[in-house]
Amino acid sequence: DIQLTQSPASLSASVGDRVTITCRASRSISNYVNWYQQKPGKAPMVLIYGASTLQTGAPSRFSGSGSGTDFTLTIGSLQPEDLAIYFCQQSYSSPWTFGQGTKVEIK
Amino acid sequence: QVQLVQSGAEVKKPGASVKVSCKTSGYTFTSSGISWVRQAPGQGLEWMGWISTYSDSRSYAQKFRDRVTLTIDASTSTVFLEMRSLTSDDTAVYYCARPIPVPGTTLNYFASWGQGTLVTVSS
Numbered sequence: 477d478i479q480l481t482q483s484p485a486s487l488s489a490s491v492g493d494r495v496t497i498t499c500r501a502s503r504s505i506s507n508y509v510n511w512y513q514q515k516p517g518k519a520p521m522v523l524i525y526g527a528s529t530l531q532t533g534a535p536s537r538f539s540g541s542g543s544g545t546d547f548t549l550t551i552g553s554l555q556p557e558d559l560a561i562y563f564c565q566q567s568y569s570s571p572w573t574f575g576q577g578t579k580v581e582i583k
Numbered sequence: 584q585v586q587l588v589q590s591g592a593e594v595k596k597p598g599a600s601v602k603v604s605c606k607t608s609g610y611t612f613t614s615s616g617i618s619w620v621r622q623a624p625g626q627g628l629e630w631m632g633w634i635s636t637y638s639d640s641r642s643y644a645q646k647f648r649d650r651v652t653l654t655i656d657a658s659t660s661t662v663f664l665e666m667r668s669l670t671s672d673d674t675a676v677y678y679c680a681r682p683i684p685v686p687g688t689t690l691n692y693f694a695s696w697g698q699g700t701l702v703t704v705s706s
Contacts, residue, residue: 519698526685526690567692570633571645574629
C-alpha cells in the first residue's frame with residue numbers, strides 16, 4: 477500500500493498568513509494526489525485534484541503543487557473560514573489511501 | 584445536482600452486523616461507482632472499498648475483505664455497505680463517496696460525499 481505522510485499534524489496561524497501543508501508519498505505517484513478540506517462535523521470536500529487543479533467553486537487562495545513523492549497544499553491568505561482539517565489522498569493505486577490530516581487553527 | 588443521502592445513525596452490540604445505505608440522485612447511476620470511507624472519532628479517513636454501479640465488480644481494502652460486502656439496488660439508485668462481526672473498533676462515521684475521472688486522464692477524485700452515518704458499537 478502507498479503511505480502518505482502529512483506535516484505538520486497541526487498548525488495555528490493568523491488571518492492573512494500564508495500556510496503550507498506537505499504530503500509525502502512512500503513511492504512515486506506522479507500527480508495522482510487530491511486534497512480535501514473537512515470542516516467540523518461535515519463530510520470532506522475536494523479542493524485540489526491532480527496535484528494542482530483547483531476544483532470548481534474552491535477559493536482561489538488554495539493552490540497545490542508537486543509531483544512524484546512530494547506535494548504541497550498552500551493557502552495564500554488564511555481566512556477564518558479555513559478552520560478545518562486538510563487531507564491528501566492518492567488515487568494512483570488501490571487501496572486508495574489518505575494522509576493522516578493536518579488541523580489548521582486560527583490564532 | 585448530485586446528492587448522496589445516507590441512512591441514519593446505528594447502535595449495535597459487538598458481534599452484530601450493520602447495513603448502511605447511500606441513495607444517489609442527480610446523475611446517471613451507472614456512470615460511476617461508489618466508494619466507502621470511514622472515520623473513527625478524532626481520526627483520519629480510511630478507504631474501505633469500491634463497487635461499480637455498471638459492472639457490479641468490487642474492490643476491497645485488505646483489512647475489510649472478510650467482513651464487508653458492497654451491493655447495489657439499481658432500481659432505486661442505492662448502494663449498500665454491510666459489515667459483520669462488529670467490534671468497538673468499528674465505531675466510526677461511514678461515508679459513501681462518488682469518485683469521478685478527470686477527462687482525458689486516469690486521474691480520479693471523490694467529487695461528492697454523503698453526509699455520513701455514525702455507527703456506534705457498544706455493549
